[in-house]
Amino acid sequence: MFTVAHRTALDPADALADTGRQALSIADALVAAFPRDTEVRGLRAVIRLGLARRPARVDHTGTALALDEVDRTRWDRELLGAGLDDATLAADGDGRFAVEAAIAGLHSVAPSFERTDWTRIVQLYGALEERWPSPSVRVARLVTTAHAVLAGEAGAGATSLTEVERELTSLETRGPAYASRDAALALADLQWRTGRREHAAQRYRDLAEVIDVEPLRRFCLRRALTPP
Template sequence: MPIDPAAFRTAWPQVVRSLAVTTRSLDSGEEYAAEAFARAAAQPDGVIDDLVGWCVQVGRRSWLDAVRRQAVLVRIQPQLARPEVAPVDVPAEPGDDLDDRLALLFVACDDAIAPGAQLVLAMRVVCGLTVRQIAGHLGVADATAAARLTRAKSALARARGEFAVPDGPARADRLPVVLACVAGLFTVGQRDAMQPADATQDPARDALTLAEALVAQYPDEPEVLGLRAVCRLGLARRPGRVRDGVALPLDEVDRSAWDQRFLSAGLGDATAAIARAEPPERPPGRFALEAAVSGVHATARDAADTDWPRLAQLYDALLDVWPSPATRVARLVVLGRLAVRDGGDLGPVERDLEELVADGPPYAARDASLALADLARRTGRTDEAAGRYRELLDVLPTGPLREFCRRHAG
């Protein structure tokens, strides 16, 4: 029975969470869920009415079989004595109305795991990204990301023993890492799927779903509102970025195609995020500032109308709270725009971009190379621009962005 991708993405976190509670292990929950879904896919059509219930039941039975083989029959005798058709719903803790994927995110972002390993575990088990996608997002080798995933699962099992969704205070402590995971999922979606063919395989939409679940839990938290604003505004501006399979530069984006519903909702979130941050006691954080950046782009009539000085100020503030290579590249792009517009010296901007190309992680080096090619193209250095676009063809995957570079590589 072929499993519909949308049904799978909805059912997977519910089954993993239920089996993790049963087996008291996130790693085991994932393992038995995978086995159950594989068995579901092998069933004839019409056999399974309730995919979640069926997979939970099959996963539980597989676990019980494994426990029997390990000669601990006495310990699980009460569970084996239950009726053959047992309820599959796991009783929720009092007041626990967490979305299943969100619950798993909070489990994966345990402070007993190293920060880099938290991200890998959450993005693989919960967000469903491949090891290669995770490695690309973090700027590490595939083998490094895979090793972090293995260590994270082992560390979680050693530190906590039994699977349990953290309570309110523990969730609040883990919230910054959870936000970073959702933001990473959104970034991967926007970078790798500029024009997704299938809405069920769209990491950016998945990120918005998680952001909405976070807002339901933390409706007054500026960073949570800021993250949802980033997702909404990013998705609002995605239509019009591609024409005939080719990515469009900012100056040529069809702004009339933008999703006005997402645009309005995202601007409302961005305004609320900044309003709820109270300087100097509580200055805007990473996601409130990123939301403000998106808001500036979303309200400009065209690229020339964009408030580039305001963007430069926002990126300076963002660099203070989140000094990542991605922030550095974005800030330099804005400074390059200002230098071209005002006839300023491009030398410092291009030297800093060259430094990121040489020493930055792969994603930042790629984005810095694109920025350098764009500066050369817009300042009439066509041969230099063509050469840079040709070099990018070796690192960009097939898709609209690579097609843009191919067309400008001469």
């Protein structure tokens, strides 16, 4: 429920139809039943931290924002603190949701996009991929690897942006629909960040034709129309 809400309802207008909050209610019930279970607490941490950061995912026009454009002062600090408490308890485990909670926690405590510990997040996505080898996890690992390389972090290893692009292209053309969309967005963003603005603009124009999540469609159009 939360994954669907996170991908399709970046700024839900109807509280009664907010499946993200409904997912949190179910997670609260699970924690009440299994308060010391690290996976249950990790699951709630992921939901809490995602909801805490949700208010900053779009601007005043309802257009989605890239991670480096987000105003972190708009995050829900109370919910953020509660999510970090859950993530701390979940850290005693090593299951899928414990790892996801650790990733969400690192994003949540980073003071800025530039000061995010990309190397550690790449490592955690590698661990998550071992536990849950989903195409979406692979895309996320590749995206964070690209950020680490662009930031010049030594921990990025020998991975090159060319390798990242090759893997993302494979997922775009042969992955399931949800991973294909994410890979296409990641490729456009990578071209944008590496100065290939004309190629990126074409990608964004193409994506705007097929993406049906309005905030994301507006984001693609904004980047497509931004001068090089």
